[in-house]
Amino acid sequence: MVVWDSRGRRSTRETMIDARRTPQRPFGVFPTPVSAIRIRLSALTPILLLGSILLLILAVPHAFAQPFTAFGKNKVQYSTLDWNVLESDHFDLYYYTEEEELARLALEMAEESYQDLQAKFAHQIHRRIPLIIYNSFMDFEQNNITPYFLPEGVAGLTEFARGRVLVPFNGSLFDFRTTIHHELVHVYQLSITAQVYREHFKQPLVSPPLWFTEGLAVHWTETRDPEADMILRDLVLSGGLPSIDEFWRYAGSYLTYKLGQSVLDYIGENYGEDRIHQIYRRLYVANDFASVLQDVLGVSQQELSERWAFDLQTRYFPDVAKAEPARFDSRVLTSFGGANMKAVPLPDSLPGLENRFVFLSPRDGFTNVYMGSRSGKERDVEVLIKGERSSAFESLHLFRNRIDMSPDGKLLLVSKHQNRDEIVVYDVVKRKESGRFGWNHLVGIASPSWASDERRLVFTGLSRDGFSDLYLYDIESEELRRLTYDRYEDVEPSFCPWDEKIVFSSDRAPGGRDGVRNLFLLDLETGKLEHLTRGPWVDMAPAWEEKTKSILFVSNRDRFQAVYRVDVDGNGHRLTRTLDGIIDPRPLPDGSGFLATVYRRGQFQIYQFDYPDSLGESLALADYATSAPWHWETASPDVSSRKAEYTTEFSLDFAQGGVLVDPSLRTGEGLQFVMSDMMANHLLAFDLSNTTFSTSEFLRNFSAGITYFNLRNRLNYGLSAFHYSGDFYDNLSFPFFEQRSGASVLLSYPLSKFERVQTSFALAYSETDRPSISFKRKGAVGTHFVSYVHDNSLWLPTGPIDGRRFNLTAGLRLNLKRGAEESTWLLGDYRQYFRLGSRSAYAVRLQGRWTEGDNPEFYWIGGSLGMRTYDRRAIAGKRTLMLNQEIRFPLVRGLLLGLPMGNIELPGVQGALFLDAGSGWDEGWPPPWEGSYGVGFRMSFGGLLVFRLDTGRRTDFKSFGKQNHTRFYLGWNY
């Protein structure tokens, strides 16, 4: 899950995903200050996939879908997609039935990009490129190729394992083409890097850093745009422009893309575009990327950084003479967290809610709806709706949605709910939901806006076949009327308060295929559709202003993202001239000014502006000549393509093997490999292993298993056949021999992203010999487990910090030969995290495990992950009960060690105060209770590599121990 720190930067958890945000949609549906996320998955994808499905525990839990594991959220396949294939000269394009027209167009775009990049890289890719397109983000985020959950704003991704390119369509042709081209840059990057190292007979020691790879993808896809200007200007003028060797600090954030793009722009202009591909060709000459840069460009990275910075200063310093900081003419209303946006003022007529406004923010890690007071900064801020914790508000689409408020205090917003978006009506006065609307044929809904009668609302809907149009819904009659019906993307509609007119932003403007958007007016009575603004730029976020009978909007027409006002004839003025970018203006009820989001110092905060006394330069629709609209393209019939059926063909994702030799114990050797099909809907996992004392025991200790997983539908299932044999150790480290051959079925059904039911059935012939409990059995056994899992936790790198997760499991093993129960299990694990601050929480875990039968399990609860001052098996039994409490808080933000050879930056340290109580016993009640209390420290180096140090004392709750016990371990917090 995303966690924002107080400076508005995402936590390092995000760095697992190499991302670039939507240029078009970060905070509205249109070009706004954050660029598109395009993810590259690491080569660890198959390993993690294996872990998440097979290992059950040790994979990164919260960020990955976990169909068959103890906790974790679910990636729900609401739709079963029927895939087809379209083959061109260089691509295998995978699409599903509804999107064939789009598929042909995508293929044409891809081939065009291929030609362009072939020249730029002077490189040929020797394999066919799998390109997979989706009709909507909803379908895209359901894919099984990425085990990760895709954050909002992801526009596409390229994964390393098989070079698959995944691109969702969001209604905009420009976005689609841009994303395809961007991802193909990554495909070329991977290919040329591999070739260079292969040819030069070297290990791939040097890989271009993230800023370079993403910066190049943006550089060769887009021209420098006003959004980039806004971000870079902010960095330069605030003195916060990092040097190139500091770019790593921004890995995973949108700044990586913009900084990288800027440096690549500079290299291209000053050293030549041909130098860029030379950088790849010479990766082998040095042991670090900075040296490669120097080899190609002839200047050190430091000098390059200085020259680039100077170039930016030359460009942006003069802007200070043209504009002022936004805060000089406004009041700041928010400051906590890095992203507060989509502000809408409440009407002043609502009793007790005067001077209030509503906004969206992920300030605590979850995106919520907040209400605050306009009387001061961070005044009276409270949560109205908690998002991202429940199925009803699974996602509030922070980056691509606006909200609206009616005169009687009804808030309109959009939330994802199960397999579709829904419009939610929330009564701010009564503090409860008063309506919810959704339509199965619309996979995406955005930016609803009230009509003055509060009976109708207009919104943007994305249909299943990829049309983004305006819709009008009458709440009383329940009539849904489609207002536009074409391939243009019509977004951010706003209903006129005094007339039957709707203003919206659209790419139907001339130049729309290249990213231009203008404002249009739709007259509901006559059906007439006409330009309100015109010109080769982006006009967006229109909002009606009743007092002046005009429309506020944002435009980037002169490299500054500023607020303008026009009347219904398209005549108006510029209102703001600020150095900081402004988005989403919404007029105040009294007509004295407006609220807007301002980008400053890398953060998005809400400001209140008064209307200026003097107006800026005028604009008029007549200033710009009309020109013919562009036509949404259809694929040329000359594009060579062949249709093919999608077949489930497996190829190897991951293989590993190992040998272990311990002269005094035994040898061990194992082999595992995982195969999957192109969509990763079908997986095959094989494992072979052997642990033996001697060669004569080789066959006795031989194990093998094969498992097939089907993740294509909502119900995930697995089928497994296995033969396990050898000497094992139980939880108390007592040895036992078991030989088991049989088959099992695993089922997992997600009820929502946060809840699932999973069950397994196994039938096996088993020989077990457990001397420690005098148990011996030969015969058929049947085992059945069923679990209910809930998880909506929010994580820091060290572990959960908010939300709740629990697992209730029951199990039964039957001795089929005797027709009797052999073992039963009941397991319950409940964990809740009560947020105390942005990085602090009170965490509670209540865990109980109970087992009974002739062949029971034994559990232990000691150790760093349980009762912290006890050895792992010091408290054990057939039954355990444990209560852990911990207050987690940040201790040190980061450690910088200054060493003679250079600085080393270490991650921050989390502190913890803990109090544990628990017991393990075999029979009877009450059990003897033990406790531990103390302090702990955690330091995360990424993934499972969380160093833990706990020190404390024991207690039996009658007396307190005097000896300190210290434990060091690795692993996340519970």
Add this chain to the structure above:
Amino acid sequence: MARFASSLTVLVFLLLPLQTVVAQEIGRDDSVWSGQPFEVVWQTDAGRAVTSPLQVTPDGYLVAVTTDRKIYCHKVTTGDRKWRRRFKRDLTAAPAVVGGISETGFILLQEGHGREGKLRGLRSRDGKDAWEKPWGDRLTWLEPAGDAVLTLGLSGTLHSLDPVDGSENWKLDGFGWDAPRGVLDGDDVFVVARADSVYSVDAESGEIRWRSAVPGRFMAPPSKNGDILAVTTVEGQLYQVDARTGEVIPSGTRRSMQLQPPVQRDASVITVSSDGWVQSGRFLWPLGVDEALDWEIDLDEAVACPAAMAGEFVLVATAAGRLVALRADNGTQVWSLELSDRLAAAPILSDGYLVVATNQGDIFVYNHD
């Protein structure tokens, strides 16, 4: 054809810069290459990719450097290995062979660069060291020039060295970082600076005969045919330059990303862009230009090594591993061979033999029946 087809997995074509190839042909009619080459004279596995230009000496020896730091010397006509040697560090550029493979011949090459860089003079008869000296500037070009060897380093410094002991005859600075290698014609060296200038330098004295401003960035060296230099910029601008006076005439625009040198035949200049467009247009004499193209062909595959003239044909190797022969007068494709891997070292024509090295390290020499 069938035999040829069966051995398609490895072909080795060596292409020296165009004029050098022409100069080295002895008594063979290159028009024989109007048909597809089909006889493998010999082949060898060099182990690793051949990415530096191949060399064929006047006395018929092939010298090839591979990315695993080896240098090979084989008789072109028979494939007999004269010697082979391995080094500890990367060999930076194609070696220069002076005096053939003989008792008195030398081979100059650079091993490593920076603090560990060494310029070595090997005895060409057995590949053993004759001398060595420290040389930090990474060399991108070594070329025999009479009794001397010209070298161009990454720093943009041109040296003339005595191959007997490596001593310096002269040096010239200022060609810009990573300037393209030059082209030698008799006593003249023609060099393009990385940005903005073409130079004519006296190979014996190092004196600059003339310098002409040519806007644009250069990645490819010029090519020379008679008194005309053809120069292409990365951006696709084509210029013809009078080799005697340095007069520059813009000669039209070709596809961008011109990373390989143009080839000339008679009055035609053939360029190959990195995305595989082969374009031919005409230079007029006295200097003038007919900007209309005579023909252009899209090979639809990236091109990463120079083209070569073979009689009336231009040979282009694509990064997809295909070798294509086009008629120089009209661009008609005469034959096409599928290779196992791409070529980074251009094919070379020597005495009627085609020598090819792939990025898998296989070297093949083909004869034509």
